[in-house]
Amino acid sequence: MASSGEDHTWDVIVIGAGIAGMTAAYRILQADQNARVLVLEAKDRVGGRTDTLEMNAALGKDVWDLGGQWVGRTQHHMLWLMEELGITKYPQYTAGRKVLRLSDDKIRSYTTSIPTLPLMSLIDLHRFMSAVDRMAKTVPIDDPRKAVYAEEWDSITLETLMRRLMWTQSAWDVTDAATCVVFGTKPRAISLLSHLHYFNSGGGVEALIDTKEDCANEYKITGGAMQICERLRDAVGEKNVLIGEPVTEIDQSDEDVVSVTTATGKNFRCRYIISAAPLHCSVDIDYIPHQPTVRASLALHSPVGHLFKFVISYKKAFWREKGYSGELVSTGGQPVLPGCTSGPLQLIYDASTPNGNPALVGFYANGREWSNKTEEECKGAVLNALAEIFGPEAKQPIDFKQKDWGKEPYNGGCPVNVMTPGAISYFYDGLTQPFDRIHWAGTESATIWRGYMSGAVQSGMRAADEVLDRLWPGLPRDNLLKELDDMRSDKTRQIPRWLSLSGAVAVGLLFSYAVRRYWLTL
Structure with a gap:
């Protein structure tokens, strides 16, 4: 040619x-x-x-993704294309204790679907997630402007709704961290209508933020995306x-x-x-x-979001040996370097490959701030933060790679443009x-x-x-x-079981409170 x-x-x-x-x-x-x-x-x-790259690994060399990597069973268009091309998938590892670290800097672990939060924070989170799910269902996926409250919802941000409905810091922290990972930006930057349309397009709140069946992070692509x-x-x-x-x-x-x-x-x-x-x-x-x-x-x-991603390979999956799944959700923890308002960790998952090479993958909290640090500064902060969670073995990686998508030519950000x-x-x-x-x-x-x-x-x-x-x-x-x-299904639109549980607990508490007030007035 x-x-x-x-x-x-x-x-x-x-x-x-x-x-x-x-x-x-x-x-x-x-x-x-x-x-x-x-x-x-x-x-x-x-x-x-x-962006798939080769890294040093426990068994020699292997490949990991520094860009998009997860796929779920309800993502039928992607699964069709993978089948066309002869590309397979394997499950995201999830067995073991998960870790939560919010703005109070406490390190919490849990093994069920229920995060370790104060009861009132669980109820608060339940109310908010349920409200978002109900609202999202009313936004037509073909054209969000057809929603009954389109003009009102497009005039405010997601953070506006959070301020109206939330009353606990822990629920706020969880929502803020999830938003940053999904969109690469803060809730105050996103039109509420755009947010609701986005969530409805993926099947609801849980579908976009979880790793279990029917959710966005259910599988990884064998050999990289x-x-x-x-x-x-x-x-x-x-x-x-x-x-x-x-x-x-x-x-x-x-x-x-x-x-x-x-x-x-x-x-x-x-x-x-x-x-x-x-x-x-x-x-x-x-x-x-x-x-x-x-x-x-x-x-x-x-504006386009700003995700800053890293992958770390290890000799052993020591977190698994200690009973951890490798999953961490965090607001970053306390600042560790000048110019950064928090520590480095936002989200961590087990990234071990089907070839048996252990690794962790994660995203920086406040990626725009960490974008100004050298790779050695970033690496040191990440390894120290991981050691606090999983132990000193975290400071002994085989290889460490990161990618700041804000600096990627002809992208300038990731994962998506968000509408204000x-x-x-x-x-x-x-x-x-x-x-x-x-x-x-x-x-x-x-x-x-x-x-x-x-x-x-x-x-x-x-x-x-x-x-x-x-x-x-x-x-x-x-x-x-x-x-x-x-093939789009509403199967993923069910409220998570733990949210239903917390809702039931909330009703029980209110009932108990009403009964107590009644007897005190006699």
Whole structure:
């Protein structure tokens, strides 16, 4: 293939070789193997917000994910793609005691589904999570603007709701920590309506924050998540996937062809474009003859989260030997370095591989603050904090790797763009509404498992179908996207058993209090 498209007009150019973009290219070729599809990727690799790397391990070498990595059994779009590509999964290790460390700096452990919190904090957390789940169910996944209270909920943040409904610090801490991990930002930065839509797209509160059956963190991908895009590249044809080609200009002045220019000076022509670049990156491109103003406004009101992730390999899974699952939820603990308002740990999981190599994976609390520290400073703080929880063996790793997604070129953050108040009310059409001959993909535009890898797959399939309808209106196609969408179930919408238990306890306490008051008045 020529290095420039001057003598060739492609049917479709896909911008971005992440999961959404590569899925779109794959689906178009599934519909017509003779379709002329080109993928342009700004980075020097495919994979987008996935990134699998090799590390030293107990048994030599192994691979771990520093980007997206988990998948659940209700993420049907992702599971379909993995099956297509011959990629398998294995369960997240969860056996043993879990650890909770909140702003009171107490280290609590528990073995059941009920976190070790004061009774009133459990009741408080139950009330809040139940309220969020009930509200989320009323937000249509196809368009959150159709919700009865859409305008009211889009005018306030998630933190506003927390202040209205919560009264205990522990419940606040748990919710704040969960929000930071799911979105990469604080509750005060997120439109309540956007938050509710996001949770409904994934099946409810518990589904997004737990590791058990039907939840988002149920499984990991054997061999790492980045191979999804690598295998899609092989299926699309490596010669049709150009890396190191940031798109700088899209010109739709000509009625017959769209002209695409990259930073290396190459020019390509096509009939349609699927842009799967991150929302905030898609508006860095120059558009001729005019800009997609609604999408640009949406991008301004949808900052990207900031996750800072690390993986540590060990000789032995010493935490398992001590009866721990490796799971830790924390607000960070007390500050340990100047410029950081807390310690380093936000969330930890067992990351041992199916090859028998022990490891832990985690995310920094207040990642933007730790982003300013050296890797040695970060590593020392993380190992010291882990030693407080799991013992001195934590200070003896084989290898330590970290990735600050805020510094990743052509991403600038992770895991997702979050919408601030007003963004949905005024600019929501910018997510998926085509801009002339440009169609948009990306996990933010998904209606099921939005923000996750499965959402990226769904968005790529949807954008591919839109373009196919314009390219070849009469072309027979399968009904796969609708079939996968229809597999969405409300099974995961059940309130967790421990929450039901705490609700029952709350009713019992109130009843006892009322009876006592009655007898005291006699």
